[in-house]
Amino acid sequence: MIDKRCSSAREAVAPVHDGATVMIGGFGSAGSPVELIHALIDQGARGLTVISNNAGCGRVGLAALIEAGRVERVVCSFPRSADSEAFAARYRAGRIALDLVPQGTLAERIRAGGAGIPAFYTPVSVGTPLGEGKERRSVGGRECVLEHALTADFALVKAERADRYGNLVYRKTARNFGPIMCMASRVAIVQARRIVEPGEIDPEVVVTPGVFVQRVVEVRDPADESALVREGRRYP
């Protein structure tokens, strides 16, 4: 029997190893898998490369993982945050590396990673500092740069509902990077507000088919990261 359910966030993140590349879903606080990230802080893996749109808010979630010194490199589009010094302080001190990627290029590199496309050409970033040093080619009369796919050992993703096969639906704009990060990672670890019986998610509305998901854990009442930030909470 196929059963991808884990009994706790702790069990769900147990396989993450030192030096792993981890994709973390969320756009700002929406879709941030706070409970999985906190379980990863407790678990202790270090030397991580994190691929995420942002670099954390406040002193919880991804910001707390960075503050705990577990992250060596961040691949993201917008690491600046008005409410968090976690990334900025370590970046200025030369203790964390940054690969800055235009947001759509980041999304497409992840999608390509999940779809078996090793690289692609795009006009985005041509003539800008972020296009420097990249292989160039004119395609159809338009100057392009070569961008390589991104894959990861693990993804941490927040969904609304899941079943034991790993089929997922998301909630509103919290969907953001979840579907493509599940596709691009070897082990996609998902926290869902509800795990339901197979068939309860209408096959017509499944957003992420279970083949892209390896581990699911129910987190009934997930923290709203933006509220934790407003309240000035920190983890641990």
Next chain:
Amino acid sequence: MSAHTGWSREQMAALAALDIPDGTCVNLGIGIPELVAQHVPPGRELVFHTENGLLGVGPPPAPGEEDADLINAGKKPVTALPGAAYFHHADSFAMIRGGHIGVCVLGAMQVSATGDLANWSTGEPDAIPAVGGAMDLVAGVRRVLVLMEHTTRRGEPKLVERCTLPLTGVGVVSRVYTNLAVVDVAARGLVVRRLAPGVDIEAVRACTGAPLIDGRDGREEGP
């Protein structure tokens, strides 16, 4: 000339909204461009796209009705209108990069006479670099409009012969709305289409870093 002479930010946003055809899918940048949504002319329907994954962005929610899972690219709470759609980031940027979004309205630090845009980095060595979706928008959206003050707070021109700040895109801007003028980026250079009330073109030239061609059609009134 003070940066705040001429049109208010609201009036600049209204002028830009007037130029967006009925039925267009529009992406609004963070800041002044967000005001465009409040100035859609009666009888016109625009569909607002936010790159974090929503087409059909509605007005801000009433106090107490905010939903942490429903935000815009500026991470502010929004609502979704009837007929809205949610999607993941690769689809959202396929809309942008694939030319499906008709207009984007962005802020800028500098725009050059050939339509180069600088709007993501001050170039300061200790700044935390952050780009977001700006480069994707200017590369993929069919028409790029810029809303900005005509000069910096220190009175330096923002419309310039060549950008000195790090570029977002090369030759991408179509039209610029400042507090002083509406300016097209044309093959022959920067063409003034309209001046704010009480503003004369020589005064605008004096605070612009590139030659301005007078292409006004005679109307000088505000929105």
